[in-house]
Amino acid sequence: MPPIKNLTKWMLLHYADVVILLLAAAATCFLVINEPSVSPTGENPNVKCKGDEGVIASPGPLKIAEVEDSAGIDITIPKSFDGDGILTATARMNVAESAKLAPGARLATSNTDLIRQTDGVSLPEGQVASSAQVGRGGRTVTLTVCVAPRYGEVSEFGPYSGAASLDDPRAMGGNVPVVIHVKYPYMNRVGLAALFAAYAGLIWARLVRRGDQGLRADSDQSQWSLLVVSVAAGIACLFSVDKLVWDPKDWQGSSSEYLDLVVAACGAVIAAVPTLQALMSHIGKADSGT
Structure with a gap:
């Protein structure tokens, strides 16, 4: 069966490309299967912050x-x-x-709207609660903020800012700035976008090399060196993802952010491949003694 033999021969001659395709397919399947479940199943934050007791009147x-x-x-x-x-x-x-203040007293509190800094969207009111309690010596007040960003609905992702304050006739002042960072949970989608960008960048870099040096541009490198270059370029792509998505707190997953991610990851691979190929070529020549 000539077609099968030809395919087998091609795979033996281009095993680096075969391995890269298999790794990309396996990574894609893993990322698709591991989609995180994000659903509105949270608890009411008032349960933990205030409980059923409400504000306790202090004695005396x-x-x-x-x-x-x-x-x-x-x-x-x-x-x-x-x-x-x-x-x-x-x-x-x-x-x-x-x-x-009366030691152990529970003080009433209030919250302002928590507004997302990028577009003015508010965190749902029922997802944030606060409470305050006087310390044993009566000279300190501990204000607690509770957040349940899945209570009732799935809140939008990103940074929110507002304030919580004492709202009690027994105390004046006590305004506390509050910042809530709701991190983007769909990191499998980020991984798929980065994988697509890395593979596209690798193909483009290979095409440019062949266009510049001829169709047999890869013949001066062994398949294992091409495989090493591809894996190293993928690692360079991960650094772009780290700086854009994993490191910042406030990535929201908008279409413009995904576009920036794809462009940065693809550009990182395109920039890394020529340098890595040249390095591997010098290593190969040194090993052959030429």
């Missing part, structure tokens, strides 16, 4: 106290957040001067 006479503002609260919702949990963060504030 209540004093109006000035509470110093806190540096702020920063909460990052991780990519792996499964939607069934509530994340919390606290800020500790001091009661100013000689004033004192």
Whole structure:
């Protein structure tokens, strides 16, 4: 059967391309199968922040106290957040001067809208709650912010900012800046885009090399060296993904961000391949003693 023999012969002569295709196919299948499940199944943040007790009236006479503002609260919702949990963060504030609050008292709080900085979208009101409690000595107040970004609906991804503050006649002040980073969870889609970009960049670099040096441009390199160049170019692509997506907190997965990712990853591969090919050619010549 000549067609099968010809195919077998081609595969033996171009095993680097075969291995690359198999690796790309395996990576694609893995990324498609491992699509994260993101659904509105979260818990009500009020359950953890305030519970059923609400605001507890403190015993004895209540004093109006000035509470110093806190540096702020920063909460990052991780990519792996499964939607069934509530994340919390606290800020500790001091009661100013000689004033004192009733130890252990629960103080009423309020939250402003948490607005996404890029387009003005608000985090759903029911996904954020806050509470405050006076310390044992009556000289400190701990303000707690609870976030459940899957409660009721799946919130948009990205950075949100607002404030939580004391809203109680027993205390004045106590305004805490709040920043919520809801990280983009669909990293398999990011991986697919980067894989497509890397493969496209590799093909383009090979075509340019052949167009510049002739159809037999790859004949001066062994198949194993082509395989090494391809894998190394893929690693260069990963650095682009790291800087654009994995490192920043506030990647939102918009079409423009995906376009930037594809262009950067493809460009990284195209830039890396000529240098790697030249390096491998010198190594090959040194090993052959020429």
